[in-house]
Amino acid sequence: MLIRKDESRPLRTEDDVVFSRQAVRSWAVELGFSLVDQTKLVTAASEIARNTVVYGGGGTVRMEQVEDGIRRGLRLVFEDRGPGIPDVERALQDGFTSGGGLGLGLGGARRLVNEFHIDSRLGEGTRITVVKWK
Amino acid sequence: MERIPILKMGRFLLVTIQVDMHDRLALQLQDDLTNRIVKEGARGVLIDISSLEIVDSFIGRVLGNIAAMSRVLDARTVVTGMQPAVAITLVELGLSLPGVRTALNVERGMELLQASFDEEALATQEADADPQG
Numbered sequence: 001m002l003i004r005k006d007e008s009r010p011l012r013t014e015d016d017v018v019f020s021r022q023a024v025r026s027w028a029v030e031l032g033f034s035l036v037d038q039t040k041l042v043t044a045a046s047e048i049a050r051n052t053v054v055y056g057g058g059g060t061v062r063m064e065q066v067e068d069g070i071r072r073g074l075r076l077v078f079e080d081r082g083p084g085i086p087d088v089e090r091a092l093q094d095g096f097t098s099g100g101g102l103g104l105g106l107g108g109a110r111r112l113v114n115e116f117h118i119d120s121r122l123g124e125g126t127r128i129t130v131v132k133w134k
Numbered sequence: 135m136e137r138i139p140i141l142k143m144g145r146f147l148l149v150t151i152q153v154d155m156h157d158r159l160a161l162q163l164q165d166d167l168t169n170r171i172v173k174e175g176a177r178g179v180l181i182d183i184s185s186l187e188i189v190d191s192f193i194g195r196v197l198g199n200i201a202a203m204s205r206v207l208d209a210r211t212v213v214t215g216m217q218p219a220v221a222i223t224l225v226e227l228g229l230s231l232p233g234v235r236t237a238l239n240v241e242r243g244m245e246l247l248q249a250s251f252d253e254e255a256l257a258t259q260e261a262d263a264d265p266q267g
Contacts (some may be wrong), residue, residue, distance in 0.1 A: 014156040021188065023155065039188055039219040043227060046190040050157070094228055105191055108227035 006066040011057040017049045020061050027074055041132045044109040048078045048128050051105055056080025056126055073133040081125040088118050092097050138163045140170050146178040146247055152185045160196040167200055171207045178247035179204050184215025188258050194229045201234045201255035210250050
């Protein structure tokens with residue numbers, strides 16, 4: 001997979017969640033995603049970014065414009081150095097929540113993108129990678 | 135502190151969300167609305183989200199909470215103007231906003247609130263006129 005362009009942004013506060021939503025939106029517009037796909041990707045980014053800030057204790061999001069053959073897409077990599085997710089499968093189940101949400105955050109986000117991967121190590125942190133293809 | 139304005143229109147409260155809300159702002163709106171319902175004795179709340187480009191699980195939860203709290207305080211809530219792309223995404227996310235009434239636009243939302251207010255007023259009148267019934 002070829003990375004044509006990338007940019008990292010901090011995710012430390014609730015305001016950063018808002019800014020990252022706006023940044024993802026403008027990258028999705030630039031790639032020519034349909035309005036529905038833009039909305040899905042921004043919503044997924046919002047869920048994961050909140051997770052990074054609230055449970056991961058803050059981190060970063062890297063946006064990458066990627067190309068795979070004739071496919072073009074947007075890859076988002078969320079990283080934190082928080083406590084890690086003890087049971088990833090459980091965290092992805094609908095209804096699971098360790099905080100104030102509806103428990104649809106990560107599982108819901110997975111349904112809104114084409115690729116979704118969690119790499120989490122206890123005591124070291126969590127990296128969540130998603131890709132939406134155009 | 136940043137706040138979303140709440141307008142009073144007769145017996146109803148009107149809110150139009152026109153900014154990309156961070157979580158604290160959404161919670162602030164939830165608190166403010168609950169307090170205003172009590173203070174004004176409001177019978178209905180209309181929340182227009184036609185400017186909202188996304189509704190994620192957090193905002194969805196806040197909308198659900200507002201509807202539930204207003205119900206407990208004897209007021210109805212209607213959410214209006216959801217964009218089609220937002221509706222599609224919400225359902226795929228797994229959120230169907232249970233307990234939240236919706237209308238396509240502000241005008242229909244107001245009609246819905248007025249109708250449910252009239253219905254309740256009528257039911258109260260009938261109960262008063264016929265204490266045996």
